[in-house]
Amino acid sequence: SYELTQPPSVSVLLGQTASITCSGDKLAEKDVSWYQQKPGQSPVVVLYQDRKRPSGIPERFSGSNSGNTATLTISGTQAMDEADYYCQAWDRSGVFGGGTKLTVL
């Protein structure tokens, strides 16, 4: 079965740029979505089709997908961005990465 791999944790200084990676075999051939989940809340999509932002998602969220790796980038990270982030793709079934806890220092 298809697998997506994320680092368990990423730390970033307030106002700096955070990057969260998601790796999978030939991932660039798939559409990748990214979800933000804060404690006690339901997930919220922050990017879809690798780099598109739903309405209401700040411009500081951006994405890329090349080769075997997709990347979620948060520029000018704010305290409110501290959350768990999950990548997701479709490969004859839905697949989520294991999630990355983003800590804003």
Add this chain to the structure above:
Amino acid sequence: EVQLVESGGGLAQPGGSLRLSCEVSGFSFNTYEMNWVRQAPGKGLEWVSYISSNGSTKFYADSVKGRFTISRDNAKNSLYLQLNSLRAEDTAVYYCARVRPPGYYMDVWGKGTTVTVSS
């Protein structure tokens, strides 16, 4: 306002059954594909099942195949997940989510319903 409201969770014994429901409002349910996603306590998200807009196509995670059944009633704006032969590892919050093509991402999520499997 677009809303998804799950219900039906609770305590079940190993080997038991539950039926989860997801009632939707604020959009044309019969034109959207839907997913169930679960999250075990302290763990990550796990996709569980997918159903097409007319209910003719269904997919399941290997972990639930043969035990769970997804269905929908477009006349009642409702999505369902029948959980049979429950195991301790099925303990989780179960979310329903609206699917948007292309990319099959999930743009609207419910608040979830909690399933606990324990004797």
